[in-house]
Amino acid sequence: MTMTTLIWRKEFKDALRDKRSVLAAMSYAFFGPMLMAVAFFFLINQLTDPSDVEISIEGKDNAPELIQHLQRMGITERASPWPDTVTPISLTIPAQWDEKMQRAEPIDLVLKADWSAQKQQSDIKRVERAIQGYAAQITHYRLVLRGIDPRVIQPIQLNKNDLATRGSKAALILGSVLVFIILSVFWSGMNVAIDISAGERERNSLEFLLSQPLSTQSIVWGKTLAAASFAIFGAALSLILIPIIFNFVPLQDIGMSVSFGLPMMLLMFVLLIPLALLATTLQLFVSFRAKNFKEAQTYISFLLIIPMAASFGVEFARLKTPILYYLPLTGQHQTFLSLIRGEAINWLGTGVSALATIALALVIGQAIARMLKSEKTVFGL
Amino acid sequence: MIEVKQLSKSFKDVNALNSLTFSAPDGQITGLLGPNGAGKTTCLRIIYGLLQAQQGQALINGIDANQQPIQARRQIGIFPDKFGLYERLTVREQIAYFAQLHGLAGEKLEQRVAQVIEQLDIVELANRKSAGFSQGQRMKVALAQALVHDPKHLILDEPSRGLDVMSTRILRDILREQRAQGTCILFSSHVMQEVAALCDRVVVMAKGKVAAEGTPDELCELTGESALEEAFVKIIGSDEGIAA
Numbered sequence: 001m002t003m004t005t006l007i008w009r010k011e012f013k014d015a016l017r018d019k020r021s022v023l024a025a026m027s028y029a030f031f032g033p034m035l036m037a038v039a040f041f042f043l044i045n046q047l048t049d050p051s052d053v054e055i056s057i058e059g060k061d062n063a064p065e066l067i068q069h070l071q072r073m074g075i076t077e078r079a080s081p082w083p084d085t086v087t088p089i090s091l092t093i094p095a096q097w098d099e100k101m102q103r104a105e106p107i108d109l110v111l112k113a114d115w116s117a118q119k120q121q122s123d124i125k126r127v128e129r130a131i132q133g134y135a136a137q138i139t140h141y142r143l144v145l146r147g148i149d150p151r152v153i154q155p156i157q158l159n160k161n162d163l164a165t166r167g168s169k170a171a172l173i174l175g176s177v178l179v180f181i182i183l184s185v186f187w188s189g190m191n192v193a194i195d196i197s198a199g200e201r202e203r204n205s206l207e208f209l210l211s212q213p214l215s216t217q218s219i220v221w222g223k224t225l226a227a228a229s230f231a232i233f234g235a236a237l238s239l240i241l242i243p244i245i246f247n248f249v250p251l252q253d254i255g256m257s258v259s260f261g262l263p264m265m266l267l268m269f270v271l272l273i274p275l276a277l278l279a280t281t282l283q284l285f286v287s288f289r290a291k292n293f294k295e296a297q298t299y300i301s302f303l304l305i306i307p308m309a310a311s312f313g314v315e316f317a318r319l320k321t322p323i324l325y326y327l328p329l330t331g332q333h334q335t336f337l338s339l340i341r342g343e344a345i346n347w348l349g350t351g352v353s354a355l356a357t358i359a360l361a362l363v364i365g366q367a368i369a370r371m372l373k374s375e376k377t378v379f380g381l
Numbered sequence: 382m383i384e385v386k387q388l389s390k391s392f393k394d395v396n397a398l399n400s401l402t403f404s405a406p407d408g409q410i411t412g413l414l415g416p417n418g419a420g421k422t423t424c425l426r427i428i429y430g431l432l433q434a435q436q437g438q439a440l441i442n443g444i445d446a447n448q449q450p451i452q453a454r455r456q457i458g459i460f461p462d463k464f465g466l467y468e469r470l471t472v473r474e475q476i477a478y479f480a481q482l483h484g485l486a487g488e489k490l491e492q493r494v495a496q497v498i499e500q501l502d503i504v505e506l507a508n509r510k511s512a513g514f515s516q517g518q519r520m521k522v523a524l525a526q527a528l529v530h531d532p533k534h535l536i537l538d539e540p541s542r543g544l545d546v547m548s549t550r551i552l553r554d555i556l557r558e559q560r561a562q563g564t565c566i567l568f569s570s571h572v573m574q575e576v577a578a579l580c581d582r583v584v585v586m587a588k589g590k591v592a593a594e595g596t597p598d599e600l601c602e603l604t605g606e607s608a609l610e611e612a613f614v615k616i617i618g619s620d621e622g623i624a625a
Binding site: 379 | 429430431432433450451452454455459461462464465466468469478482484495523593
């Protein structure tokens, strides 16, 4: 035990002096949430653009009432020319408007736009809706004039009743944030894990360390704790920064509310600790087999696919089986999801998955300790 | 006392050690002399338990490192084939780390670290990080790591490689000092002068076997040659891989 602490202290000190390791642990926690927040910010801005839609209108003198209606709906004629990068949205009103209107014949309006342009989606929709609204008004008047109840042409009224709570809507977006938090334990300690295993071999200090009077278990656990400390630090940093950064994102504008309460954050942090141990042992297992830093980096980037698949994959595939609550990695992910949705937590699943995570980390750690006793691995024979 | 008994070891098709037997007594410097690829490093690695012998055993003070690696390693100071330093630690931290791994603590730790830094004349280096050190400076730090827990046995794998004359002299002085304290010293080399100047006993190795054993003078006598180098060439039957 004392030997483990000794190795832990030394590796931790060593890693703290390595700017690359410290930077790697911090930068992920810093820039990740920032990037995500910026992306959300733009997304929300686009979804909730309240300003007038400006379109080109041809023949507006033909139908002044329609133009007035459009204006009331926030659609105005464009004064400035269209920029080159944007396809113009233009509405053409035919000269026979009045004539056809009086004879109650259908009037052909032409709306020209690029329906595939992501940015103009909401503008085009608004124009369509406004025109349909005007058409509905006219229908209404005509029926009333002819003595018919306008409801006769509305046999079915679809009442949309959105049952999604504010929290569960937010969960959709925040699902990706969760994946990010889970990944933080894999990212933040990665550089340290490589440095103290493959790096130790590359610097030619592994042989001397293994010739010292201590068990390979002490070496493995000391090193695991050192790298896991960095992973946990990175996770804590992400957990602290995410609520702060998301304060600036106007989630309420799209009908979402997210609250990162302190108890929730603490629970997340506690659940991330076993995960950090698992992530670190996995990384050490892989990079102790690598001959140098570069090789280890290559292997470890493949390793990152595991947490991505376990969280993103489960989410997108809409996989729903109760086993997910009890497994390492998916268990933490499910608990986080419940937390953010404000649902009841499956405490048994949370506990079992935490224990399973620790158990798996222990097994991998013992496997590394065995590996370090094997001359094949140590000397690459 | 280090005893090597009937040691055999092969890697895939290569027979590295073939029933190797010799011993290194306390208070003497035993040189393991052999050309490149004779199995010197393999033999030393088996002695401190990093490699497993297929047959035979190596005993340090009666303890087999393959059976009880931790107890065996407590008895020895090692200067390995590859001695990488931790470049982000200062020399003092580095030496103290290995001293602690050998169980030193508190006042004893401070005292021994200071002592060994003094002994190797690296006081000016003590608070510097080892990045950018010269080969000679690195050797001294590695030697300090091997000596800090005051081991009764010292195993050195080609300690003089890459050293200039001054550093080689310091190394020899240190080894003689240790011998005077009764330490059992076993070191491997392929440098003839080194062995002739330093060793009380020479074990000549070739192709994983002991080719001859004795004091430098005895070896010369045995072969009827006046210089150890000629004797050596005669013993192993070729002059391949030997530096004068």
